[in-house]
Amino acid sequence: MATLKDVIGYFRPYWKFSVFSIAASSVYEVIDLVVPYAIGQILNVLSNQPLDKPVTGLITYFANLTNSPVDKPLTLGILLGMIFVVTVVRAPTQPWLTIWFHWDIALRARRDQSENAISKILTLPLEYYDENNPGRIAGRVARGISNHTWTYPEIAGQMIPKLVRVLGIFVFILFVEWRIAVLYLISFVVILGYTLKDLRRLIWHEERLDKYMEDTESRTSEIISNIKTVKAFATEPEELKRQKTRLNREFRVVDDRIHKGYVVLSTAQRTMIQFCVFVVFGMTLAATVGGQISLGHFLMVYTLASMAYAELEPISNLAEVFARRISSMLRFHEFLQEPSSVDSNGILEAPTSNTPYSFTGKVELCGLSFGYEENRRVLHDINLLIKPYETVALVGRSGSGKSTLVKLLLRYFEPNEGKILIDGEDIRSLDVSKYRRRLAIVHQEVDVFNGTVLDNLRYGRPEVTFEQVEEASRIARLDEVIKVLPNGYYTVVGERGVRLSGGQRQRLGIARALLVEPDVLIFDEATSSLDYESERAIQLAMRSLQGTRTTIVIAHRLSTVREADKIVVLDQGKIIEVGSHEELLRHGGIYHRLHALQETGELLT
Ligand SMILES: Nc1ncnc2c1ncn2[C@@H]1O[C@H](COP(=O)(O)OP(=O)(O)OP(=O)(O)O)[C@@H](O)[C@H]1O
Numbered sequence: 001m002a003t004l005k006d007v008i009g010y011f012r013p014y015w016k017f018s019v020f021s022i023a024a025s026s027v028y029e030v031i032d033l034v035v036p037y038a039i040g041q042i043l044n045v046l047s048n049q050p051l052d053k054p055v056t057g058l059i060t061y062f063a064n065l066t067n068s069p070v071d072k073p074l075t076l077g078i079l080l081g082m083i084f085v086v087t088v089v090r091a092p093t094q095p096w097l098t099i100w101f102h103w104d105i106a107l108r109a110r111r112d113q114s115e116n117a118i119s120k121i122l123t124l125p126l127e128y129y130d131e132n133n134p135g136r137i138a139g140r141v142a143r144g145i146s147n148h149t150w151t152y153p154e155i156a157g158q159m160i161p162k163l164v165r166v167l168g169i170f171v172f173i174l175f176v177e178w179r180i181a182v183l184y185l186i187s188f189v190v191i192l193g194y195t196l197k198d199l200r201r202l203i204w205h206e207e208r209l210d211k212y213m214e215d216t217e218s219r220t221s222e223i224i225s226n227i228k229t230v231k232a233f234a235t236e237p238e239e240l241k242r243q244k245t246r247l248n249r250e251f252r253v254v255d256d257r258i259h260k261g262y263v264v265l266s267t268a269q270r271t272m273i274q275f276c277v278f279v280v281f282g283m284t285l286a287a288t289v290g291g292q293i294s295l296g297h298f299l300m301v302y303t304l305a306s307m308a309y310a311e312l313e314p315i316s317n318l319a320e321v322f323a324r325r326i327s328s329m330l331r332f333h334e335f336l337q338e339p340s341s342v343d344s345n346g347i348l349e350a351p352t353s354n355t356p357y358s359f360t361g362k363v364e365l366c367g368l369s370f371g372y373e374e375n376r377r378v379l380h381d382i383n384l385l386i387k388p389y390e391t392v393a394l395v396g397r398s399g400s401g402k403s404t405l406v407k408l409l410l411r412y413f414e415p416n417e418g419k420i421l422i423d424g425e426d427i428r429s430l431d432v433s434k435y436r437r438r439l440a441i442v443h444q445e446v447d448v449f450n451g452t453v454l455d456n457l458r459y460g461r462p463e464v465t466f467e468q469v470e471e472a473s474r475i476a477r478l479d480e481v482i483k484v485l486p487n488g489y490y491t492v493v494g495e496r497g498v499r500l501s502g503g504q505r506q507r508l509g510i511a512r513a514l515l516v517e518p519d520v521l522i523f524d525e526a527t528s529s530l531d532y533e534s535e536r537a538i539q540l541a542m543r544s545l546q547g548t549r550t551t552i553v554i555a556h557r558l559s560t561v562r563e564a565d566k567i568v569v570l571d572q573g574k575i576i577e578v579g580s581h582e583e584l585l586r587h588g589g590i591y592h593r594l595h596a597l598q599e600t601g602e603l604l605t
Contacts, residue, residue: 021101033165059075120336126412132218141332148332170308391563409520
């Protein structure tokens with residue numbers, strides 16, 4: 001659970017500048033009060049009433065210093081001088097010592113926290129992305145960061161200094177007429193107390209709204225990414241209806257609860273404030289008529305009290321804005337507090353290129369058991385030896401655990417029991433980044449980043465030469481694709497570029513994987529969504545790689561794995577058959593049945 005401490009901690013690296021700029025802003029707010037005070041004293045001079053002791057002392061000091069008599073022109077000159085200093089002289093310094101610092105801190109913190117958010121995105125475990133879609137994550141991060149950025153200058157530059165100003169006014173009035181000061185203080189505590197109590201209730205609704213908004217954003221993001229399915233099933237009306245229901249639910253909370261709540265709060269505040277201003281006016285007038293305070297003090301107290309009550313509304317407005325934003329700020333911190341994956345230690349540090357790992361590609365799975373959930377194992381006691389340069393195929397029914405096995409090999413998850421050895425070393429004892437750099441995987445869906453084909457090919461190893469790129473493209477049969485692209489290797493693909501077909505992306509994925517020269521190359525259903533021609537091209541690419549490195553192929557189409565050195569058949573998380581294509585056919589087990597089904601469409605029992 002994130003707390004207010006986390007929100008404040010967001011700005012911790014800049015606390016010294018923060019204290020300085022808040023103090024500077026507060027001083028500016030307080031010295032402003034000199035103006036009504038000096039005007040009050042000028043009124044006393046003009047109406048021949050006595051001046052306050054500190055002012056008389058100051059005038060006598062200046063008279064002695066300049067050898068001049070204590071008279072009206074000198075007194076007025078000094079009072080005018082005071083007003084000049086706190087208005088005209090302060091003007092050019094104020095923005096630099098306050099606004100500049102407040103925004104500088106907010107913007108620096110935004111940069112740092114955006115970096116933290118990106119680091120978190122890069123280190124979160126894969127299952128987090130199974131549960132939270134990009135829209136939800138992006139919305140939470142963007143709202144959290146922008147709300148922190150906007151809130152800091154308001155709180156540090158306005159709210160705190162304004163509260164100090166209110167305190168300063170209290171001290172000023174206390175010197176003149178303590179009863180008015182006490183009334184002023186009590187009314188402040190009452191009004192602010194009422195505001196804060198009401199805000200607690202509104203924050204609760206704000207939190208609810210924030211969750212509703214995340215749900216809506218999450219679905220919108222899903223609609224965008226699954227737009228083809230939406231269109232194909234013609235479910236636009238249902239999607240619109242569902243989102244409308246969600247938007248109406250948001251609207252009810254924001255309009256009925258939150259917005260109305262703020263208007264009710266504002267009504268109560270205004271009424272209380274105006275009532276208090278009126279009472280202070282009456283009391284000050286009575287004190288002046290009764291001769292307890294001078295005409296100048298009457299003017300000063302009334303002006304100061306009006307200034308103070310005028311501050312109450314902006315202060316509570318700022319508190320309201322803070323209340324509106326706090327829940328998204330807390331949710332941002334909750335995101336940052338999400339546990340990173342077990343293997344993320346040091347994963348963000350640049351690899352030490354002088355000592356990269358190098359393996360022969362011998363992989364041993366020893367007594368491996370694993371379950372995503374505590375009490376449901378999806379792999380049971382897997383024992384398998386993959387020799388260097390061997391091509392091993394993993395086949396089996398859907399859900400039999402093939403991809404899970406590969407996820408364990410890539411160290412996305414830790415096994416519950418057993419271990420994986422590479423060249424005899426437990427992969428858990430290796431540096432995870434350096435280890436993963438020796439593996440490469442080609443998924444069914446190859447991710448393409450916005451950029452040129454060349455950028456995408458060099459993604460895993462930017463330093464490869466153009467000749468190496470061409471060689472890898474030739475092996476992956478990508479060169480045929482490059483020839484027909486408008487700008488060859490420099491064709492922009494991805495977000496705003498040319499769309500690549502599934503088969504073309506596969507070839508790009510294979511070439512990209514080859515360019516990192518992995519010791520273990522994995523194909524995770526790389527051909528299952530392809531047409532015959534593309535599949536054939538990729539099979540040829542795979543064949544030309546056979547024997548050059550350890551290769552693990554997951555495939556549903558058995559035609560892809562026929563030539564593998566070893567075929568491993570998984571069923572319900574267990575290895576049930578191992579052998580070459582011919583051996584397994586002779587064995588007459590599950591592989592034989594699957595093969596018959598694919599070749600002839602005949603379901604053997
Ligand atoms: N992230 C996950 N969280 C929980 N269970 C999962 C997760 N991923 C897979 N599973 C479960 O683990 C089991 C094995 O899944 P896995 O994806 O390894 O099978 P597979 O043989 O690769 O299947 P397919 O051929 O359909 O891709 C399945 O029962 C699946 O429901």
